[in-house]
Amino acid sequence: MSDIAVTDTAFTGFRVVRENPWALPFWALAAFIFSLAMSGVYLAAGGKIIDPQMLQADPSQTQALLAELANFAPAILATAAMALVVNCIAYGAMNRAILRPRDGAFGFLRMGVDELRLLGAMLLLAIIFFSAYFGLVVVVAFCTGLAALGGKAVAIIVGAVTVATAICILAILAVRLSLVLASTFDTGKISLGASWALTRGRFWPILGTYFLATALTAVVVLLAWLVEVGVGALVLGPRLQDFLTNQPPTIGELFKPISLLRIALGAVTSALIWPLTLTPSPAVYKQLIAARGASPR
Helix, strand or coil, rough: CCCHHHHHHHHHHHHHHHCCHHHCCCCCCCHHHHHHHHHHHHHCCCCCCCCCHHHHHHCHHHHHHHHHHHHHHEEEEEEEEHHHHHHHHHHHHHHHHCCCCCHHHHHHHCCCHHHHHHHHHHHHHHHHHHHHHHHHHHHHHHHHHHHHHHHHHHHHHHCCCCCCCCHHHHHHHHHHHCHHHHHHHHHHCCCCCHHHCCCCCCCHHHHHHHHHHHHHHHHHHHHHHHHHHHHHHHHHHHHHHHHCCCCCHHHHHCCCCHHHHHHHHHHHHHHHHHHHCCHHHHHHHHHHHHHCCCCCC
Protein backbone atom coordinates (compact mmCIF):
# COMPACT_ATOMS: atom_id res chain seq x y z
CA MET A 1 0.00 0.00 0.00
CA SER A 2 1.31 3.44 -0.90
CA ASP A 3 2.47 5.81 1.83
CA ILE A 4 0.86 8.65 -0.13
CA ALA A 5 -2.86 9.41 -0.21
CA VAL A 6 -2.87 10.78 -3.75
CA THR A 7 -6.27 12.47 -3.84
CA ASP A 8 -6.12 13.88 -0.31
CA THR A 9 -2.61 15.18 -0.89
CA ALA A 10 -3.55 16.81 -4.18
CA PHE A 11 -6.33 18.65 -2.31
CA THR A 12 -3.93 19.87 0.39
CA GLY A 13 -4.09 23.46 -0.85
CA PHE A 14 -7.88 23.57 -0.44
CA ARG A 15 -7.55 22.21 3.08
CA VAL A 16 -4.92 24.82 3.96
CA VAL A 17 -7.20 27.61 2.71
CA ARG A 18 -10.18 26.16 4.58
CA GLU A 19 -8.25 25.86 7.84
CA ASN A 20 -6.50 29.24 7.49
CA PRO A 21 -8.93 31.60 5.73
CA TRP A 22 -7.44 34.52 7.68
CA ALA A 23 -4.15 33.95 5.81
CA LEU A 24 -5.65 34.73 2.40
CA PRO A 25 -5.62 38.54 2.88
CA PHE A 26 -1.93 38.35 3.84
CA TRP A 27 -1.12 36.31 0.73
CA ALA A 28 -3.17 38.59 -1.52
CA LEU A 29 -1.54 41.71 -0.07
CA ALA A 30 1.93 40.19 -0.44
CA ALA A 31 1.20 39.15 -4.04
CA PHE A 32 -0.10 42.66 -4.80
CA ILE A 33 3.03 44.30 -3.37
CA PHE A 34 5.33 41.84 -5.13
CA SER A 35 3.61 42.28 -8.49
CA LEU A 36 3.56 46.07 -8.22
CA ALA A 37 7.21 46.16 -7.14
CA MET A 38 8.39 43.85 -9.94
CA SER A 39 6.49 45.82 -12.58
CA GLY A 40 7.88 49.06 -11.19
CA VAL A 41 11.46 47.76 -11.12
CA TYR A 42 11.13 46.41 -14.65
CA LEU A 43 9.86 49.72 -16.04
CA ALA A 44 12.29 51.82 -13.96
CA ALA A 45 15.23 49.75 -15.23
CA GLY A 46 14.31 50.52 -18.83
CA GLY A 47 12.13 47.54 -19.60
CA LYS A 48 9.43 47.81 -22.21
CA ILE A 49 6.16 46.05 -22.76
CA ILE A 50 5.93 44.04 -25.97
CA ASP A 51 2.41 44.27 -27.34
CA PRO A 52 1.33 40.81 -28.64
CA GLN A 53 -1.25 42.45 -30.92
CA MET A 54 1.51 44.35 -32.70
CA LEU A 55 3.36 41.09 -33.33
CA GLN A 56 0.22 39.52 -34.76
CA ALA A 57 -0.40 42.53 -36.97
CA ASP A 58 3.18 42.72 -38.21
CA PRO A 59 5.19 39.49 -37.67
CA SER A 60 8.19 41.15 -39.34
CA GLN A 61 8.61 43.19 -36.17
CA THR A 62 9.39 40.07 -34.13
CA GLN A 63 13.11 39.98 -34.86
CA ALA A 64 13.50 43.71 -34.23
CA LEU A 65 11.68 43.46 -30.91
CA LEU A 66 13.69 40.44 -29.83
CA ALA A 67 16.89 42.25 -30.76
CA GLU A 68 15.75 45.15 -28.61
CA LEU A 69 15.56 42.83 -25.62
CA ALA A 70 19.31 43.22 -25.25
CA ASN A 71 18.78 46.90 -24.47
CA PHE A 72 16.72 46.17 -21.40
CA ALA A 73 18.36 42.94 -20.27
CA PRO A 74 19.17 44.57 -16.89
CA ALA A 75 15.43 45.10 -16.34
CA ILE A 76 14.75 41.45 -17.12
CA LEU A 77 17.51 40.27 -14.79
CA ALA A 78 16.35 42.55 -11.97
CA THR A 79 12.78 41.31 -12.32
CA ALA A 80 13.94 37.69 -12.46
CA ALA A 81 15.94 38.18 -9.25
CA MET A 82 12.90 39.68 -7.53
CA ALA A 83 10.73 36.82 -8.78
CA LEU A 84 13.18 34.33 -7.27
CA VAL A 85 12.95 36.07 -3.91
CA VAL A 86 9.15 36.13 -4.14
CA ASN A 87 9.14 32.40 -4.87
CA CYS A 88 11.33 31.77 -1.83
CA ILE A 89 8.89 33.67 0.39
CA ALA A 90 5.88 31.89 -1.13
CA TYR A 91 7.50 28.45 -0.85
CA GLY A 92 8.55 29.24 2.70
CA ALA A 93 5.01 30.23 3.67
CA MET A 94 3.44 27.12 2.15
CA ASN A 95 6.05 24.80 3.67
CA ARG A 96 5.50 26.50 7.02
CA ALA A 97 1.73 25.99 6.72
CA ILE A 98 2.25 22.23 6.30
CA LEU A 99 5.32 21.49 8.41
CA ARG A 100 4.94 24.16 11.13
CA PRO A 101 1.20 24.91 11.22
CA ARG A 102 1.44 26.61 14.62
CA ASP A 103 3.77 29.25 13.21
CA GLY A 104 0.97 31.05 11.40
CA ALA A 105 1.57 34.71 12.22
CA PHE A 106 1.28 37.03 9.19
CA GLY A 107 -0.12 34.24 7.05
CA PHE A 108 3.04 32.13 7.53
CA LEU A 109 4.97 34.74 5.54
CA ARG A 110 8.58 35.42 6.53
CA MET A 111 11.90 36.46 5.04
CA GLY A 112 14.59 34.83 7.14
CA VAL A 113 17.12 32.04 7.28
CA ASP A 114 14.64 29.43 6.07
CA GLU A 115 13.92 31.44 2.95
CA LEU A 116 17.61 31.99 2.31
CA ARG A 117 18.18 28.23 2.44
CA LEU A 118 15.29 27.77 0.02
CA LEU A 119 16.93 30.30 -2.27
CA GLY A 120 20.14 28.27 -2.27
CA ALA A 121 18.20 25.06 -2.93
CA MET A 122 16.30 26.69 -5.81
CA LEU A 123 19.50 27.90 -7.42
CA LEU A 124 21.00 24.41 -7.11
CA LEU A 125 17.91 22.83 -8.66
CA ALA A 126 17.91 25.42 -11.45
CA ILE A 127 21.51 24.53 -12.31
CA ILE A 128 20.72 20.81 -12.27
CA PHE A 129 17.64 21.07 -14.49
CA PHE A 130 19.24 23.53 -16.89
CA SER A 131 22.25 21.24 -17.26
CA ALA A 132 20.04 18.18 -17.73
CA TYR A 133 17.84 19.97 -20.27
CA PHE A 134 20.81 21.30 -22.24
CA GLY A 135 22.52 17.91 -22.18
CA LEU A 136 19.40 16.12 -23.38
CA VAL A 137 18.86 18.65 -26.17
CA VAL A 138 22.41 17.97 -27.37
CA VAL A 139 21.83 14.20 -27.23
CA VAL A 140 18.50 14.45 -29.09
CA ALA A 141 20.03 16.68 -31.77
CA PHE A 142 23.01 14.35 -32.18
CA CYS A 143 20.89 11.19 -32.42
CA THR A 144 18.42 12.78 -34.82
CA GLY A 145 21.21 14.16 -36.99
CA LEU A 146 22.94 10.79 -37.08
CA ALA A 147 19.67 9.02 -37.93
CA ALA A 148 19.08 11.48 -40.78
CA LEU A 149 21.87 9.73 -42.63
CA GLY A 150 19.51 6.78 -42.96
CA GLY A 151 16.69 8.85 -44.41
CA LYS A 152 13.92 11.20 -43.34
CA ALA A 153 11.65 8.45 -41.99
CA VAL A 154 14.41 7.06 -39.77
CA ALA A 155 15.22 10.55 -38.49
CA ILE A 156 11.56 11.17 -37.59
CA ILE A 157 11.28 7.87 -35.70
CA VAL A 158 14.57 8.32 -33.85
CA GLY A 159 13.74 11.94 -33.11
CA ALA A 160 10.35 11.02 -31.65
CA VAL A 161 11.86 8.24 -29.52
CA THR A 162 14.72 10.37 -28.21
CA VAL A 163 12.42 13.33 -27.42
CA ALA A 164 10.01 11.04 -25.56
CA THR A 165 12.92 9.51 -23.67
CA ALA A 166 14.27 12.96 -22.78
CA ILE A 167 10.85 14.03 -21.47
CA CYS A 168 10.64 10.89 -19.34
CA ILE A 169 14.11 11.51 -17.91
CA LEU A 170 13.22 15.08 -17.00
CA ALA A 171 9.94 13.93 -15.43
CA ILE A 172 11.74 11.31 -13.34
CA LEU A 173 14.34 13.85 -12.27
CA ALA A 174 11.63 16.38 -11.36
CA VAL A 175 9.71 13.89 -9.22
CA ARG A 176 12.79 12.42 -7.52
CA LEU A 177 14.03 15.90 -6.57
CA SER A 178 10.61 17.40 -5.85
CA LEU A 179 11.07 17.12 -2.07
CA VAL A 180 14.38 19.00 -1.92
CA LEU A 181 12.72 22.28 -0.89
CA ALA A 182 10.54 20.65 1.77
CA SER A 183 13.52 18.72 3.14
CA THR A 184 15.65 21.87 3.14
CA PHE A 185 12.97 23.80 5.00
CA ASP A 186 12.46 21.03 7.54
CA THR A 187 16.04 19.99 8.27
CA GLY A 188 17.88 23.24 7.60
CA LYS A 189 20.22 21.44 5.21
CA ILE A 190 20.29 21.52 1.41
CA SER A 191 20.41 17.89 0.38
CA LEU A 192 19.51 16.16 -2.87
CA GLY A 193 19.96 12.73 -1.33
CA ALA A 194 17.09 13.10 1.15
CA SER A 195 14.55 13.70 -1.61
CA TRP A 196 16.06 10.98 -3.79
CA ALA A 197 15.79 8.46 -0.96
CA LEU A 198 12.27 9.40 0.12
CA THR A 199 10.86 9.20 -3.42
CA ARG A 200 12.47 5.87 -4.27
CA GLY A 201 9.79 3.42 -5.44
CA ARG A 202 7.06 6.06 -5.21
CA PHE A 203 7.33 7.77 -8.59
CA TRP A 204 3.80 7.09 -9.84
CA PRO A 205 1.80 8.11 -6.76
CA ILE A 206 3.88 11.30 -6.44
CA LEU A 207 3.48 12.08 -10.14
CA GLY A 208 -0.24 11.39 -9.87
CA THR A 209 -0.49 13.75 -6.90
CA TYR A 210 1.24 16.58 -8.76
CA PHE A 211 -0.78 15.96 -11.92
CA LEU A 212 -4.10 16.07 -10.05
CA ALA A 213 -3.03 19.19 -8.13
CA THR A 214 -2.07 20.86 -11.42
CA ALA A 215 -5.44 19.98 -12.96
CA LEU A 216 -7.28 21.43 -9.96
CA THR A 217 -5.17 24.57 -10.17
CA ALA A 218 -6.01 24.94 -13.86
CA VAL A 219 -9.72 24.88 -13.00
CA VAL A 220 -9.24 27.53 -10.30
CA VAL A 221 -7.21 29.71 -12.69
CA LEU A 222 -9.96 29.47 -15.31
CA LEU A 223 -12.64 30.41 -12.77
CA ALA A 224 -10.48 33.28 -11.50
CA TRP A 225 -10.03 34.53 -15.06
CA LEU A 226 -13.79 34.45 -15.61
CA VAL A 227 -14.26 36.45 -12.41
CA GLU A 228 -11.62 38.93 -13.59
CA VAL A 229 -13.40 39.34 -16.91
CA GLY A 230 -16.72 39.79 -15.10
CA VAL A 231 -15.33 42.43 -12.77
CA GLY A 232 -13.61 44.20 -15.66
CA ALA A 233 -16.82 44.22 -17.70
CA LEU A 234 -18.83 45.50 -14.74
CA VAL A 235 -16.41 48.28 -13.88
CA LEU A 236 -15.11 49.30 -17.30
CA GLY A 237 -17.73 48.20 -19.80
CA PRO A 238 -16.45 48.95 -23.35
CA ARG A 239 -12.89 49.43 -22.00
CA LEU A 240 -12.72 45.74 -21.04
CA GLN A 241 -10.36 44.92 -23.93
CA ASP A 242 -7.87 47.50 -22.69
CA PHE A 243 -8.18 46.08 -19.19
CA LEU A 244 -7.39 42.54 -20.33
CA THR A 245 -4.67 43.15 -22.91
CA ASN A 246 -2.93 46.48 -22.45
CA GLN A 247 -0.01 46.61 -20.02
CA PRO A 248 1.23 49.89 -18.48
CA PRO A 249 4.14 51.23 -20.58
CA THR A 250 5.35 53.66 -17.89
CA ILE A 251 5.53 53.83 -14.10
CA GLY A 252 2.94 56.61 -14.19
CA GLU A 253 0.51 54.35 -16.05
CA LEU A 254 1.27 51.55 -13.59
CA PHE A 255 -0.33 53.48 -10.74
CA LYS A 256 -3.53 54.35 -12.59
CA PRO A 257 -6.73 52.75 -11.22
CA ILE A 258 -7.18 50.37 -14.17
CA SER A 259 -3.66 48.96 -13.72
CA LEU A 260 -4.01 48.72 -9.94
CA LEU A 261 -7.33 46.91 -10.34
CA ARG A 262 -5.73 44.41 -12.72
CA ILE A 263 -2.86 43.80 -10.31
CA ALA A 264 -5.24 43.47 -7.35
CA LEU A 265 -7.35 40.83 -9.10
CA GLY A 266 -4.20 38.98 -10.12
CA ALA A 267 -3.00 39.10 -6.50
CA VAL A 268 -6.20 37.46 -5.29
CA THR A 269 -5.70 34.71 -7.87
CA SER A 270 -2.09 34.26 -6.70
CA ALA A 271 -3.29 33.98 -3.10
CA LEU A 272 -5.38 31.00 -4.17
CA ILE A 273 -2.79 29.46 -6.48
CA TRP A 274 0.09 29.47 -3.98
CA PRO A 275 -1.45 26.88 -1.63
CA LEU A 276 -2.84 24.78 -4.48
CA THR A 277 0.50 24.44 -6.26
CA LEU A 278 3.06 24.70 -3.47
CA THR A 279 1.59 22.62 -0.62
CA PRO A 280 1.36 19.15 -2.23
CA SER A 281 5.14 18.72 -2.17
CA PRO A 282 5.61 19.39 1.57
CA ALA A 283 2.48 17.32 2.21
CA VAL A 284 4.08 14.38 0.38
CA TYR A 285 7.28 14.93 2.36
CA LYS A 286 5.37 14.98 5.64
CA GLN A 287 3.62 11.70 4.84
CA LEU A 288 6.81 9.96 3.78
CA ILE A 289 8.81 10.92 6.85
CA ALA A 290 5.80 9.93 8.99
CA ALA A 291 5.92 6.51 7.32
CA ARG A 292 9.50 6.28 8.59
CA GLY A 293 8.32 6.98 12.11
CA ALA A 294 9.63 10.56 12.13
CA SER A 295 7.94 13.95 12.15
CA PRO A 296 8.78 17.45 10.91
CA ARG A 297 11.22 19.27 13.14
